[in-house]
Amino acid sequence: MTTSSQHPDTALDRDDALRADFGWALGVVFRAYRRQADAVIADVPGGPRGYHVLTAATRPDPLSQAAIAQEIGLDRTVMTYLVDDLEGAGLLTRRPDPRDRRARLLELTPAGERCIAAVEQRLAVVEDHVLHGLPDEDRYALRCLLQRVAQQADAIEPAGDRCQVMTAIANGTESIR
Amino acid sequence: MTTSSQHPDTALDRDDALRADFGWALGVVFRAYRRQADAVIADVPGGPRGYHVLTAATRPDPLSQAAIAQEIGLDRTVMTYLVDDLEGAGLLTRRPDPRDRRARLLELTPAGERCIAAVEQRLAVVEDHVLHGLPDEDRYALRCLLQRVAQQADAIEPAGDRCQVMTAIANGTESIR
DNA sequence: TATTGTTATACTCTATAACTATA
DNA sequence: TATAGTTATAGAGTATAACAATA
Numbered sequence: 001m002t003t004s005s006q007h008p009d010t011a012l013d014r015d016d017a018l019r020a021d022f023g024w025a026l027g028v029v030f031r032a033y034r035r036q037a038d039a040v041i042a043d044v045p046g047g048p049r050g051y052h053v054l055t056a057a058t059r060p061d062p063l064s065q066a067a068i069a070q071e072i073g074l075d076r077t078v079m080t081y082l083v084d085d086l087e088g089a090g091l092l093t094r095r096p097d098p099r100d101r102r103a104r105l106l107e108l109t110p111a112g113e114r115c116i117a118a119v120e121q122r123l124a125v126v127e128d129h130v131l132h133g134l135p136d137e138d139r140y141a142l143r144c145l146l147q148r149v150a151q152q153a154d155a156i157e158p159a160g161d162r163c164q165v166m167t168a169i170a171n172g173t174e175s176i177r
Numbered sequence: 178m179t180t181s182s183q184h185p186d187t188a189l190d191r192d193d194a195l196r197a198d199f200g201w202a203l204g205v206v207f208r209a210y211r212r213q214a215d216a217v218i219a220d221v222p223g224g225p226r227g228y229h230v231l232t233a234a235t236r237p238d239p240l241s242q243a244a245i246a247q248e249i250g251l252d253r254t255v256m257t258y259l260v261d262d263l264e265g266a267g268l269l270t271r272r273p274d275p276r277d278r279r280a281r282l283l284e285l286t287p288a289g290e291r292c293i294a295a296v297e298q299r300l301a302v303v304e305d306h307v308l309h310g311l312p313d314e315d316r317y318a319l320r321c322l323l324q325r326v327a328q329q330a331d332a333i334e335p336a337g338d339r340c341q342v343m344t345a346i347a348n349g350t351e352s353i354r
Numbered sequence: 355t356a357t358t359g360t361t362a363t364a365c366t367c368t369a370t371a372a373c374t375a376t377a
Numbered sequence: 378t379a380t381a382g383t384t385a386t387a388g389a390g391t392a393t394a395a396c397a398a399t400a
Contacts, residue, residue: 022304022320023210025327030207032330033200066358075392080360102358102399127199133329134322142322143199145315150202152310153209243381252369257383279376279381 029130036126041119045085049074053082054108054116057092062105064097091115206307213303218296222262226251230259231285231293234269239282241274268292 041051056068063071069079083106086092091112097103108116131139214225221227233245240248246256260283263269268289274280285293308316 022308022323023214023300025320025323026207026210028327028331029323030203032327033203037200064358076359077361077393078391097358100358100400104359123200130330131199131326133325138322138325141318142326143202145311145319145322146199146202146206148310148315149308149319150205150209153307154205241381253382254370254384255368274381277377277381279374281382 033126033130036129037123040122040126044115044119045089045091046082049078050082050086051116051119053079053086053106054091054112057106057108057112058116062095062107064100064103064105065094066103068106086112210303210307213306214300217299217303221292221296222266222268223259226255227259227263228293228296230256230263230283231268231289234283234285234289235293239272239284241277241280241282242271243280245283263289 038048041048044050044054046053052072053068053074056072057063065079065083066076068074069076074082083092083094083104087094089111090109092106092108094104095107097105131142134142218225218228221231223230229249230245230251233249234240242256242260243253245251246253251259260269260271260281264271266288267286269283269285271281272284274282308319311319
């Protein structure tokens, strides 16, 4: 994304400044992972979100479209298209809920389960590839640290705690522009 | 994003499975950071990309729009709108290049420099907030590890090395669906 | 009256191509 | 002929609203 070899003199300074940034590193790693993950998931209808729906439908007690949409934070209108495609590909089925004739329960087909297994296997390869430069012990450390931050963030974020940030930020000097 | 409190019995199992995943943790942390970063940057015209252009224009020798677009991987058509807005907000100026009358050199105004300084300061607060749960030494470790992975990824990715992944993946069983 | 799922409409982003003025 | 910047057009993706069936 950076690495401009045309301006080596000044570019190095800028790149070093960027490289010292946590946000930059996080973004680079995330995008590297996601680019490869997307390539892996490209085959499943609906891409990453289709896969997300598939994994959300993996449970002993089937959920309705609305329940799954809410769980993974999707609009229920896109759910329709997504499930249309997934069902068309034979990865899951819509079954009328006997207790509520409005609702459709989503159930994985054997092909759907195989799909998930295949993707998971390939994602492991991608992860391995992204962490390529790190020896095993460092990978483990990185995993653990990320995990801790993620659990923290996942616990705080969902309710939207942007105000905290904004008030903390309000101590800044003037308006941004 | 997850945390469905409606189905505590099975949801726990699923969440634990997800929590063991590197990609999941990476995504959660990245989105947490970016959500807050976006909120911080929302004031600058063009959002994150506007800010990106601004930082790219921070250099002693001004660059043309095309040069900056190439450096940060932007299409030159969106550059026009972006620079329109940034110039309209008085954060940078277009100056005709005396050596090439086709090109426009982008130069930060004092207001633009103040903007960058303000945003950087606020991004530091965001970073601090995201890493909230980690003690200082662990933050340092996480930074270093991410940095190493990022530099590796940044060095490999740009040229697109998806084929490596796909060939590595080709050892998988059958097609995904 | 509220909710599930569907469909239709509008809006935003982005990518493509065409145009000008320079080189 | 190729390039810098601009403008216009088309497409994908997303959100909004309206609708039918059921609760």
